[in-house]
Amino acid sequence: MTKFKVGIVGATGYTGSELIRLLSQHPDITIDFVTSETHAGKHISDIHPHLMDAVDIKLKSIQKISDYKPDLVFLALPHGVSMNFIKDHGIDRFITIDLSGDFRFSNQSVYEKWYKKDHVAPKYLDEAVFGLPELFRDKIRNARLIANPGCYPTSAILALAPLLKHGIVHPSSIVIDSKSGVTGAGAKPKQGTHFPDVFGNFTAYSLATHRHTPEIEETLRQYTGYSTEVLFTPHLLPIDRGILTTTYSTPKKSVSSDVIEDLFHSIYEKENFVRVFDHPPSVKNVRGSNYCDIHAVYDERTNKIITISTIDNLMKGAAGQAVQNMNIVFGLIESTGLRQIPLNP
Amino acid sequence: MTKFKVGIVGATGYTGSELIRLLSQHPDITIDFVTSETHAGKHISDIHPHLMDAVDIKLKSIQKISDYKPDLVFLALPHGVSMNFIKDHGIDRFITIDLSGDFRFSNQSVYEKWYKKDHVAPKYLDEAVFGLPELFRDKIRNARLIANPGCYPTSAILALAPLLKHGIVHPSSIVIDSKSGVTGAGAKPKQGTHFPDVFGNFTAYSLATHRHTPEIEETLRQYTGYSTEVLFTPHLLPIDRGILTTTYSTPKKSVSSDVIEDLFHSIYEKENFVRVFDHPPSVKNVRGSNYCDIHAVYDERTNKIITISTIDNLMKGAAGQAVQNMNIVFGLIESTGLRQIPLNP
């Protein structure tokens, strides 16, 4: 079989290096190019020493990508930068999977309100498919532009979608209490991610104002056909990788823990990357893998459903999910190149 | 001034060693005795090397305490063991501050249901005062038996009490999402607290079944005069010390973040150990100190009030609060010996 050719735009960040880790071992693709403006000309292991010997790639400037004819390009760029790339390159020459938040909303004004900037390529918003395979696999198959989901939303939506789709819970007063490792904040040093500030510490941030809120709500609306309202609170965990999300919702009718567990099993039984647990999962059990582990219980005393879900934010929350989307759009077996077993301990 | 004499029963655990750290530098008391059955005869620094030179104490067997006439005894014993001590020693010879859960409920059946064991000294349940000074200072002053609060309840109750006492929020559907460092699980090695199991990890446990649930509900009922129902979810943080608790509740009437912040300021302004923040607190800002830091906001979009509160679970969540109770019952200035500044970074 001829291998598919893919490019990666943006090599210095964590999603970039994680994409390289995955794609360099993917049997059905070749990496056509990897770009970095600050490090063009260097070898990838000059900036990511862990890749030495394992990956043989020289970084290019983005100026050079017209020399290539990739089938697909991953944009591992910051929010606000991806849309400029799409504006310049369009979606005809190659399929694009954008790992930023720039094309996750069909509604331009929602983007502009929560990201506090004008959208420069709004005409592509309608084209973009939200790349959560478990919910939108059919649309992804034919997409030219895939908006890869945010890390928090992936963990929350996979836990809530079954409950909402099947009318189990009220679509309001849903509480999402999420906890993320520090790689979610990116590779660039900041005061809030300085080691002594995070070590032995734990905190909440962006109370009621985090922009993953509308991403969760919009996606659930698109999936269920009706509006859902969530209160989302992110917290910073003193670990490198991993998200654990706890949700609280209220049943509309009589349920039991067994009924709910059965529902999750039946919905996700054919999925490669969702594992339904009979006990609360922990983030280390998905480290380095593309799994999302979920546990759900009903508390009769307070009449609430609790879900706990975990992902590796750089895998199912970013690069792993992007490769899963690539496999779908290329018509490959969805788990190709994504069978990494979690690294535990 | 003659110094008060106090004894500590149980030296090997974390609350025991933390009590020694605090009491050995307290200006108004002397440590009469410290007991340990497994280490009787040894020097305290043989089991807690960090105390070497700093503290000069030889451990006694509990059999020897009849030789002493302490004014007050701290019980740093496991749940289920303290009540035997009280059964044997009563409350007449000395005041007792019990750091276990054995006397935190006035209702024997609630204890027996959630702790799954018979209570052997039920006649003292009515005598016991719940030792949360900010709520029950007047009762503590005259108590003979003080039930020192659990760590999670302290963080949750101090955040919710103002909202409930002043009728701001509905006393039902309250969600308490708590995250605790590992010292909360005690000094004894277990699989779940083995370093490689916890490092880089994060998990939830005891969903809807943790026994701090009724402690929170009972205490709030006692304080407000009416019933409150909470759903409490504990999580295990990969740090040694610290609890952060996030609560979600629904206002009964129109409020604003400013109104709520003002309420917290007015209620806690005279308290030595509660600090009201205008931003989310982090656990490292209370490390090693007796502070509880609280932040509260109102989210108009979802009509919810969010609180974030932090404590050092071994201090305000255990030994620090116990010393605070001791100061009150001895008529000392409440902050005596408790002015440790948080250790950050």
Place this chain on the structure above:
Amino acid sequence: MTKFKVGIVGATGYTGSELIRLLSQHPDITIDFVTSETHAGKHISDIHPHLMDAVDIKLKSIQKISDYKPDLVFLALPHGVSMNFIKDHGIDRFITIDLSGDFRFSNQSVYEKWYKKDHVAPKYLDEAVFGLPELFRDKIRNARLIANPGCYPTSAILALAPLLKHGIVHPSSIVIDSKSGVTGAGAKPKQGTHFPDVFGNFTAYSLATHRHTPEIEETLRQYTGYSTEVLFTPHLLPIDRGILTTTYSTPKKSVSSDVIEDLFHSIYEKENFVRVFDHPPSVKNVRGSNYCDIHAVYDERTNKIITISTIDNLMKGAAGQAVQNMNIVFGLIESTGLRQIPLNP
């Protein structure tokens, strides 16, 4: 090609679960059986939840292994237990790779002195080949019993062997200062590996008495043909995986950093799993992989050679190296199934 059949004796420990992670994805072998006495009958994911869905294995009692005809068996057993297995099963029915220390010495008295126990199967000591492929590949190829090296020795020997083999440094007064993550101490909870005891902590242990000392000396003697004397000091790092070893030795004649770096490059250039760095390596750059990264410099001022080497103690220090040995003894390409790229960050 017919696949080789292998068995794993001992599934509960870290080396056992890491072997399963590697072997379940190895293209040329099938896992015949995995044993556990305490968990026989359970599914592997009941004790290692991270393997759920990814690995489908039921645990057997060791009593059952006569039902199987494996080509090779891995012993993931504690020191002192492996030798009983060999005593009972011999080395004729299948090749054995022992991950314990029981067969790492040709000299029985050295074993008995440093491990403080009698050897029950001394007649196999001569048969055993020390499984460090970079030094003893030819012997490993024909071995029936392979003693997989200790984690500390692997990191130290790969750094020192070139210097000693080529007569660069004096074979005495060599200092080896090693630092290891906690998984090196095993999966069983102990006080010294209790999370609050290790978190934020760092300590040295077994000063001048650690049994990896003779393993390093014996192996270097066997490789070079003359005696070497080392002073080995292990330290406990507050991380899960990884060893970093710093060595100090004295040149016998005039050298330079360039000469030494060239020497390491020439010796290791054809090796799959040794990477020679021009700067000090860090343990996270080998996490989850079978690499050993090495850097060596000469300090003219003090006339010392310093080497820094890193491995993942569960991979190149245990399970990864065992699979590498298996590949050699089976005549497979040595890197088969071992191309995991380090997980960083």
Place this chain on the structure above:
Amino acid sequence: MTKFKVGIVGATGYTGSELIRLLSQHPDITIDFVTSETHAGKHISDIHPHLMDAVDIKLKSIQKISDYKPDLVFLALPHGVSMNFIKDHGIDRFITIDLSGDFRFSNQSVYEKWYKKDHVAPKYLDEAVFGLPELFRDKIRNARLIANPGCYPTSAILALAPLLKHGIVHPSSIVIDSKSGVTGAGAKPKQGTHFPDVFGNFTAYSLATHRHTPEIEETLRQYTGYSTEVLFTPHLLPIDRGILTTTYSTPKKSVSSDVIEDLFHSIYEKENFVRVFDHPPSVKNVRGSNYCDIHAVYDERTNKIITISTIDNLMKGAAGQAVQNMNIVFGLIESTGLRQIPLNP
């Protein structure tokens, strides 16, 4: 007694905030002023929230210090900045304790070689006393300018000084292998101290080139009267606070572990802040305190003496030692305000 007035120049760094933690509770001094150029006008808790309520200080610009008449000023400034302050202010108006490296060498050329910059106030180098009380207490008593030692040197010198002073070991071929927590690298975010880069990681740096090397050698020469040559290798520990230093040296004559332990006991028995251990110390046993814990053993097999010493780098390695020096120069009891018991766990 009238309290002494002290000023702190530089409030934003870790040594600044730690000085404030200590001095705000010191019974014999008042804090006259604390300066910060970037935060002048703000309250100290605006930049160090853990100090809220506990410390009531408004930050001043350094321009304002002519308004004050302090008895002593602490310089918590970066290397290369302190010397400008001394150049401008001299040493007549107040005693100065400089926590940077600018005045730790009597020899200007040594400073300029290792710090790679010109010294702007060389005439004060002779005036400066190296502020390691256990070695130079008498000189400190009358000093006008005290060069507070570096963190690594404090841990190494206290371990080696007894052995060298008493002629026990050869003053050459001494290896110092040190491991430090991240606060030693300062409060300013850098790539090398970004949380995901340090978490789960461990590395060596500045091999044979760290500028604490000459500080250790010069100080030991000054103390013993003859030259010592050391090879110093620093490593970065993934913790916030703490240094552990392992040294290796060669006896000149027959010794034993007992003889060495006795020597350390006799030398340090009257010291407040040095604890001689009969087992290897760990960094958490000194966390938040001014202790230096030391253990020394002799290995007959290799004829080496090993020492392990630990300090909290921000306390005995910086702010704590600075306050100890202040107490000496003010004629106070040396341990005043420094009796913090280590925070463990």
